[in-house]
Amino acid sequence: MKGKIFAGLLLGTMAVGITTQEREGIYSYKVGQFEVFMLVEGQRQGSAGILVGADxxxxxxxxxxxxxxxxxxxxLIKVPGSSGSPGSSGSLGRNILVDAGTGAGGVLLEKIKKLRVEPDQVDAVLITHLHGDHFGGLHKDGQANFPKAKIYLSSRELEYFTKTNINQGAVAALAPYSTRIETFNPAELGGRLTELLPGITPIAAYGHTPGHTVFLVENSGAKLIIWGDLMHIALVQFPVPEISATYDMDAGASAVMRRQFMDYAAKNKIPVGGMHIVYPGLGTVEIDGEGFRFVPKNKLF
Ligand SMILES: [Zn+2]
Incomplete structure (x- = not known):
């Protein structure tokens, strides 16, 4: 009887098809003691026209x-302090944001507040790369959206977009943070990886952009790879990682990185999260023939 009621509830949920969290565009997930929240800034109809070499x-x-x-x-990653409450002041609790979205409509800021984190309680913003849909939300009209946060990004990325091939939007977004930008030189997968912050390790994934960086989140033996823009259309790029997108500055290098990280995630059973993977934006990777299969974390089997 109990089983029947349970099955009925499950079916009911599936019939509705969408949870409150999904409606809100927030998916919460635990990596050890770290609370990770995937936040959707926006969703629209996709276009396969961005794929390169897909017949x-x-x-x-x-x-x-x-x-x-x-x-x-x-x-958003809430790292608990010694008091045990995430983000609590004076106890090493930290709130870490990975990428800042476009900033459109203040959507992400609202979601962050909904999770009981005020913008001035965000201690660090890790930037995977300097494309507008990842740095735009750092500021509004030249004012820092995260007045106390330090910005972390790879020195290669900063150098490229602020000196070699200047992206004025990136320069403007970083300007209010000029005294608190920390750069780093991430090692490659398989190299000697170094933590940037406790439990946060950057890994080079150059290709999408010259300094594109993936972040490995680790706590109490649990891991999660937040891989930025290693892919744009999961439906195609998991099974065929060799297909890149027009947004990839170096299509060949990004394809190599995509396969490498998928292989690593699958073999080491490390879940991945992506900036352009639809809700829940997080799941596990399995080897499937010549390619891979993505299993979203919220999928009911
Ligand atoms: Zn992007």
Whole structure:
């Protein structure tokens, strides 16, 4: 009887098809003691036109006729302090944001507040790369959205977009933080990795942009890879990692990185989270023939 009621409840949930968290665009997940929140900034109809080298047959195979969604996400990590409450002041509790979205409509700021973190309680913003949909939310009209946060990004990325091939939008977004930008030089996967902050390790994933960085989150033996823009259309790029997107500055290098990180995540059973993977934006990777399969964390089997 109990089993029947449970099955009924499950079916009920599936019939509705969408949870409150999903409606709110927030997915919460634990990495040891760390609380990780995947935050959706926006979702719209996706376009397979951004894929490079995908022929008609391949698209037909992986893209459903009714289309698919494109999403833009950021992640908030609440690191508990010695008092045990995440983000509590004076006890080493920290709130770490990974990427800042476009900033459109203040959507991410609202979601962060909903999680009981005020903008001035964000201690660090880790930037995977300097594209507008990742740094735009750092500021509004030249004012820092996170007045006390330090910005962390790879020195290669900063150098490229503020000196070599200047992105004025990135320069403007970073300007209010000029005295608190910390750069780092991430090691490659398989190299000697160094923590940037306790439990946070950057890994080089150059290709999408010259300094594109992936962050490994680790606590109490649990791990999560937040991989920024290693992919844009999960439906196609998990099964065929060799397909890149027009947004990838170096299509070849990003394809190599994509396969490398998928392989690493699958073999080491480390869940991944992505900025352009639709809700819950987080899941596990499995080897599937020549390619991979993505299993979203909220999927009921
Ligand atoms: Zn992006």
């Amino acid at each position: 008609e047959a391949l698209l037909k195979r992986y893209i459903p006729a009714e289309g698919f969604f494109h999403t833009a996400n950021a992640f």
